[in-house]
Amino acid sequence: xxxxxxxxxxxxxxxxxxxxxxxxxxxxxxxxxxxxxxxxxxxxxxxxxxxxxxxxxxxxxxxxxxxxxxxxxxxxxxxxxxxxxxxxxxxxxxxxxxxxxxxxxxxxxxxxxxxxxxxxxxxxxxxxxxxxxxxxx
Numbered sequence: 001x002x003x004x005x006x007x008x009x010x011x012x013x014x015x016x017x018x019x020x021x022x023x024x025x026x027x028x029x030x031x032x033x034x035x036x037x038x039x040x041x042x043x044x045x046x047x048x049x050x051x052x053x054x055x056x057x058x059x060x061x062x063x064x065x066x067x068x069x070x071x072x073x074x075x076x077x078x079x080x081x082x083x084x085x086x087x088x089x090x091x092x093x094x095x096x097x098x099x100x101x102x103x104x105x106x107x108x109x110x111x112x113x114x115x116x117x118x119x120x121x122x123x124x125x126x127x128x129x130x131x132x133x134x135x136x137x
Contacts (some may be wrong), residue, residue: 008077015073020065030041094118119121 013019031038040063058066 004080004089008080011073011077011080015070016075017065020069021061023069024061024064038064090121094122 028038040058040060042124
């Protein structure tokens, strides 16, 4: 699951004005090659149902950074966090207890650490069995 954490860190790092400026420079070059003019969409001066980001006086770059780039990055981060949250990470750890995923006969210490961690999580999820009702007096 370190890969997921790395992706989230990269996405959060991308959410900056500097990163968008570099991206927008590339977009401007491509737009020029394709003879496309980059313009702002109509900006409402007063919005009743949602906050208006920027006004008529902001640049095209700022408009797209505020209204497209940041919300897109935020939505992707939120989606990844929901798909790979703490519960899903625990479930993925438990997958190494499935015989098809086990590396039988391995001497790799890291593999045994994963199996031990999965067993610990399974024990916590199921209970340790100390509350057994088999002996009643």
